[in-house]
Amino acid sequence: MLNAKRVLHFHEGNAGMKTLLGGKGANLAEMTNAGLPVPPGYTITTEACRQYYAEGGVLPEGLWTEIRQGLEQIELKKDQLFGGRDNPLLVSVRSGSVNSMPGMMDTILNLGLNDVTVDALARNTGNPRFAYDCYRRLIQMFGNVVLDIDGYHFEKQLHHFKQLHAYNEDKDIPAEAWMELIAQYKDLIERKARTTFPQDVYKQLELSIEAVFRSWNNQRAMVYRKVYGIPDTLGTAVNIQSMVFGNKGEDCGTGVLFTRNPSTGDNLLYGEYLTNAQGEDVVAGVRTPLPIAQLEQEMPEVYTRLVEIANRLEMHYKDLQDIEFTVEKGELFILQTRTGKRTAQAAVKLAVQFVKDGILDRKQALERIEVDHLNQLLHRAIDESAKLDVVAVGLPASPGAATGQAVFDADTAEEWVAAGKRVVLVSSETSPEDIHGVIAAEGVLTSRGGMTSHAAVVARGMGKPCVCGCEEVRIDPDTRECIAGDTIIREGDWITLDGSTGRVICGVVTLKEPQMSAELDELLSWADEVRSLKVRTNADTPEDAMKARQFGAEGIGLCRTEHMFMSAERLPVVQAMILADSLEDRRIALEQLLPMQQSDFEGIFSAMDGFPVTIRLLDPPLHEFLPKLDELLIEQERKKWALSELDQAEGNIDLHSLIRKVRNLQEMNPMLGQRGCRLGIVFPEIYEMQTIAIFQAVLACRAQGITVLPEIMIPLVGHANELKSMRILVERIAEQILGPEKLQVPYKIGTMIEVPRAALTAGQIAQYADFFSFGTNDLTQMTYGYSRDDAEGKFLTHYIHHDILPHNPFQVLDTDGVGQLIGWAVDKGRAIKPELKTGICGEHGGDKESIFFCHQTGLDYVSCSPFRVPLARIAAAQAQLLFGQPDSVHAKLLSAAVL
């Protein structure tokens, strides 16, 4: 590799060379070769970056020579000299990683300017104001990116300077004034960095390239990679490109363009531009730009050419393109094209549209969908029938509605969320440094910046609602409040954002459930044709069941019966059942619960007419239904001191006996205590009541012509005998309730595999099971020995930050450990009982990677929350397209692969 070329001119590369050239470099190469107007330049490869790091942060041997040789070619093409006194070449130095990481790494423009060449630029353009502005921009960027001086110092100096001289806007500042500021900037650099701004343009270039290499490992880039799962080892390419200027005058400009609307998917050019500006002015949101359509009036020829290029690029890449362009003295240059980030809504619409347009086939369209992204579609929206206190309207930058408490900086956002609050981040604009705040917040509101500003791009990518450029909102970060019209919103006040319309609303607003678009329905129907993995839902109520069915759920994979016990009118009965001193008393309470459970089941069976419904019998430890011990103890202590002796004697008897019972039921590790079938075996009367309720509901529904396919699931089985004994109980009740109708009811009895031992002895357990449902939440907890309550936010966060674990295993299924148990259990279970049904009902059922694993392991279905059902349908189709027919011996291969 040391001998391979590490500097490639744009005409030497192509779009397929992303890994080596980064996304930006590969696309610049592709466009150059396609004859598009790309300013000449070259790319330093990612391999060079890796070498830079491998050698401890110095440019690898020989690279500098290649860089200088590359520069000579640009000089020839542009007929300019880098550092030349007469016609100096100016270049930009930009990062360009394999995966798009917008704004995460650094860029330096206008390299090649110094005290001498700036005069040449002034002369040649006849625009000294422009030349000195370019020079001060270079010094500012160099000071910030290369010398690591906080950009704030430069901004402050500029601000102070403008106030002193009463300049309103940058464009009002004349050349002489810029020269004065340049001197101040140079002083600032000497003071802060104890070095001088280099007049040697090659030194400028060398230091800038190293700085871009280094920026691969800056804080925000590392966070971004963590969030998006980008490997740290890839490194970034560096693009050296001759400068073109959008800020030479009013016949200049710069802009960003999407070939279609990235928010809605509509087939209309979409973008923004600024005249007489450099590119970062648009992206940074410092000035609010104009919609692209206006360019047609202002520069009709440029517009026509731009439209033509945009169409060409979209057809070429067969996807939505996000294009950066600059107009220099009426001449159009394309500086970048890349696959455009889009909302989930747009992604779906585009996928379907591309198929209709014959650009993609259905499978390609399905493969392209980013499943996690779809989640955005399933966000709730504002219920329009509600009375809204709209206090401002901004740009609808990322759809969906969010409610939270206003906070005014990213750190506070993170802190409050860690403390269990929901927040909306309110900021004049966001920068990559604020990414942790965006991650934490429910939604983002900015007062400045457009649809392509940092906040908008990041929020869309994360599927979070965002309202941008809402200039009506004036934010005072010092007093930690903002004013919107007459309303003052203070930190901690509740606000609601509607990212689909741009509305900012005071207070908490009722949100309504997401609707499925026609395009999504179409896409999902294609997915259904492809996939072999079934998709069920986890639903505990008829409402959830109905919703999931609308989303295409093919049954219920997990109906938790304990949630049915938690309502205000039932809890006292449940508590009476638990506190019963005798079996007799317990039976009385259970008899009261029976009709309630039965009606729950009737509702769910009706909603799932024709589809299987897996009902899990009571799982949590009984103390979860009782008051907490420490609260009772404090109450008791309080009574001792606060009440008269009479009251005490009266009041304490019940409290005493309650404390005794709660203490009796208390457990050191409730997760590993008396729950699941351990309850059912020790107190069979509870499971008996539930089973009676199920079978009576079956009869009632059948009488109404509803097709009921009940699957009774025994939780937390770890030994075959547990399931055996509970199977006997259920069969006995079935006999008793169904009587002769038993033969007509195709009920199943199975178990959750959620204890490692159940997976290890799956062959024994399968003898008594019609189905296995992998409860991967608990299985992960026990396989890792992690209590999720105690791990997340504590050591688990530390582990992920410090690369001890690649993922949070509760989000992404751990295939090495937990997956091995699942594969083993499926194989051993099917060996005993080939018709054994298998599925997964943990939260992983809605995660793409985990769904891929389930498909490969040959499971029959996944079950996930109603809102994730559409995602799971797509992911299941993608799994089929990627891996073909599932392979039930996969687990063995996997086992052999894990050392």
Add this chain to the structure above:
Amino acid sequence: MLNAKRVLHFHEGNAGMKTLLGGKGANLAEMTNAGLPVPPGYTITTEACRQYYAEGGVLPEGLWTEIRQGLEQIELKKDQLFGGRDNPLLVSVRSGSVNSMPGMMDTILNLGLNDVTVDALARNTGNPRFAYDCYRRLIQMFGNVVLDIDGYHFEKQLHHFKQLHAYNEDKDIPAEAWMELIAQYKDLIERKARTTFPQDVYKQLELSIEAVFRSWNNQRAMVYRKVYGIPDTLGTAVNIQSMVFGNKGEDCGTGVLFTRNPSTGDNLLYGEYLTNAQGEDVVAGVRTPLPIAQLEQEMPEVYTRLVEIANRLEMHYKDLQDIEFTVEKGELFILQTRTGKRTAQAAVKLAVQFVKDGILDRKQALERIEVDHLNQLLHRAIDESAKLDVVAVGLPASPGAATGQAVFDADTAEEWVAAGKRVVLVSSETSPEDIHGVIAAEGVLTSRGGMTSHAAVVARGMGKPCVCGCEEVRIDPDTRECIAGDTIIREGDWITLDGSTGRVICGVVTLKEPQMSAELDELLSWADEVRSLKVRTNADTPEDAMKARQFGAEGIGLCRTEHMFMSAERLPVVQAMILADSLEDRRIALEQLLPMQQSDFEGIFSAMDGFPVTIRLLDPPLHEFLPKLDELLIEQERKKWALSELDQAEGNIDLHSLIRKVRNLQEMNPMLGQRGCRLGIVFPEIYEMQTIAIFQAVLACRAQGITVLPEIMIPLVGHANELKSMRILVERIAEQILGPEKLQVPYKIGTMIEVPRAALTAGQIAQYADFFSFGTNDLTQMTYGYSRDDAEGKFLTHYIHHDILPHNPFQVLDTDGVGQLIGWAVDKGRAIKPELKTGICGEHGGDKESIFFCHQTGLDYVSCSPFRVPLARIAAAQAQLLFGQPDSVHAKLLSAAVL
């Protein structure tokens, strides 16, 4: 099987037919064929019993005919007729199971007596008193065993009758009085059982046989089988044997004889007899019998013959024999021989002696040792230097010393122990109904009964200290107290028993550690020659380490460092470390702990000079070192009400902040929380301090010429990266502390495999491990999903009682589940690193079955508590003898076998 013979005469069987004939029947057959004086009889097979149960509790077809035909043969041999008016045949009906279950099932004697035959017996013996006594005994036993009338009613009637007529002893009662009592007994039966005592002797026989069959499933037999792991499906044989009488007069007697002393192993006849008595009088302990040696004076001819027979039987069976004999009118009859139960001390002595005598070879001697039984040898003894308040002395029935609170019945014993107390069961005598109390108690004291009484036999079998026949102690079960000399011992008072000397002592007494006998040392040296599995110990202190070394430990398999933090002077420093607000403060506390830890390690290394020492770095969650939250909350509440406002303001600041910190550290499931290496990774300074202490101790010990082989164990690893990161830490400290001496210190770094995922990914983990130590306590908890604290005494007890689980998996290693993980981990680990050391350090390391598994799985060592080291050495040798060389692919075979 239906056609097989179900009734076998003694001359038709032999000792090898135990499974069919039961132990008693097989031995009676063997003795009959050897020409010993055995009263003629036959055995109804265990198969018949199984058929009886299979057919729902009725005698299987044709059996009755076989029984009657068998009886005819006895009639011929004895020249008597069953039910005959002139010379009636009397028989006994006794149970006889495959495994000895002394006293657990029922026996009926004197069958064949009725109102008519009793007269013939009176006539023929010329002893009406004897005949009517026999008859009343039959009615009493029949009423109790067959008709299920509580024996207490008969005893009360007899007692009342004796008081009324002022008879002191049974032998004072004349025939006429017995006749009167017989009438009362008959009434009693009619009242209680609403039936009459059958005059038809065949009816007597039939009902008695069925009752013995039924007694297989009585409560105490079921409990006994559970305790000793005897399958419930075996069934019992029934022995029908012609009666001989030890109670016909003063030239009659009955006794029990051991061929050697079953308590000490000394080669001297050992036993007891009573003249003019029936067998149950000796066993039940109603009269205190005479030592066997006295028989030499009383009946020299009988004695000589008995000695000759005893020697013959011991040589024949090559083991200690427990013989029952009866002398009828000077003629010796042998009624039973069986392998004699013995103390562990005797077992060891006998095994060595039999080898010396050429009866057994060393391997046979080793194989014969019951490992669990040896535990008894390792009981502590009374420290003779202590001042003892000896209040009585009884028979030294089962060695070892025990301290506990006195209780006066078995139910109370069980209740108190369930409530966490230690008890000594004090009872005038025990019966099989009391077995649950004996199991629960630390030791047993009886005021009646000899060395072969129920209490003595059962206690010896369980290895519990027992003092018997202590007539100085007068027990009043009503007032729940006993008087010993001048001392009143009330229920709940602490007493101490010395089962080796028979002393009863008031109060708690200092006990001293067990000593190894020369015989045990010899046996262990034979075991060491045989075994391939190494035996280490779990020891946290130099004292424990020294003790274990004396017991033959070959290193420390687990040294828990947290116990070193718990002492009164260290805990405040540990708490300061935990509560530190800054890393700086934490380091200050850790620096104080460092020299303490170092001196601990120096002591342990010295004690284990030349042997490896595995040190586990800090494992428990930090909150274990802090006060409990609910106590703090109550304290806070109390302060609110109790203190003046001034005090409150002062006192609450610390409490508040302590509560906040404790709350912060509190965990829902501490078992699965921030502990083990999760602590070491989040707070590396703690593990750093411990590692520094270890290596500094290594240097200090090496300077004194001690050979140190430290093995640093990282706990709770679940992912290879955890071990990797901790290995880097330890290596860094090693470099830093040892410097150039590093190469001379053969330290190892390894991990505990105690999280299922660690076993599943053992191949990955082995890359960073020099050894695996299986922490089977936690591995069992997580594989089953059981919190031991919450399971034992709750659902786990229920599970074992209801046969959901075959064993408590914390006592006997679960080979199907946990064992599969161990086998997998060993194979995968060794595949990556053939020199990987493997061992087990959970409590299973001292359990025989689990040691067998470890041997078969090819582990290098087991580690157990110091007291169990000798047991483990024997078990390891037995494993080698039973299974040959360990097979490292065993796990694969096992995996294939588990469905």
